[in-house]
Amino acid sequence: MKKLLLASTAIVAFGASAQAADLGSPRMPVASAVVMPAFNWTGFYAGAQVGYGWAHQGWVTPPGLFANPWKSNGIFGGIHAGYNHQINMLVLGVQAEINGAGLTGSNINGLRTYTARTSMFGSLDVRAGIAVDRTLLYAIGGLAYTDNRHRTFETPPGGFGLTDATFRQGRVGWNIGAGAEYAFTQNWTARLEYRYYDFGTASYPDTGTLIAHTHRHYMHTVRLGVSYLFSTGPSAVVARY
Secondary structure (H helix, E strand, O other): OHHHHHHHHHHHHHHHHHHHHHHOOOOOOOOEEEEEEEOOOOEEEEEEEEEEEEEEEEEEEOOOOEEEEEEEEEEEEEEEEEEEEEEOOEEEEEEEEEEEEEEEEEEEEOOEEEEEEEEEEEEEEEEEEEEEOOEEEEEEEEEEEEEEEEEEEEOOOOOOOOOOEEEEEEEEEEEEEEEEEEEOOOOEEEEEEEEEEEEEEEEEOOOOOOOOEEEEEEEEEEEEEEEEEOOOOOEEEEEEO
16 A cells, blocks of 8 residues: 555656646747738829920821821920829829920921921820839820921922911820839839820811811820829738738
């Protein structure tokens, strides 16, 4: 009986010491997964752009007896403002811009010289793109408008007594393009963009050549721009498990 009691006492004492040793062991910290900050494109923005344009213009005398096409090239610059809304990787937005321009060109056809100058153009657009953190690839397009000045005059002046004429007309059309934008700081972005503008065909009265003319106008542009985002920029998302 004494031996049985001694053995039981030893077993109980050993179990208690083992449990105490286990309670004293430090626990390992639970690991946490941290997701890198993702840039947030949502918010208002405003900025400026500068670029170069190639305008294709031309007078046509109905019913297509004479065609006088030419190109007018030059630089332009302006401002833009808009709003983005990001849903996961999809970025949707609206934008407005206006540009001052110096796109000029001319063509001599026989005894007459035809000139044109684009002094202003702009647009009201929608944007849709895919964001990969700080990089945004997008398509853009919408309503476009411009102010053109056209002139036709005799070469040499007054040689045949034909009337010189100057026309200035606002034109409305459409535009479409694509670009890439990169956020190089929390609030500043830079973009490279291509646009195609089409202002259709407009009719003009007799210019002294005894026949009316129509004018066709479309152009291509490439620009660089910078924008300031009025938002908090990137935000960190931390997940634990």
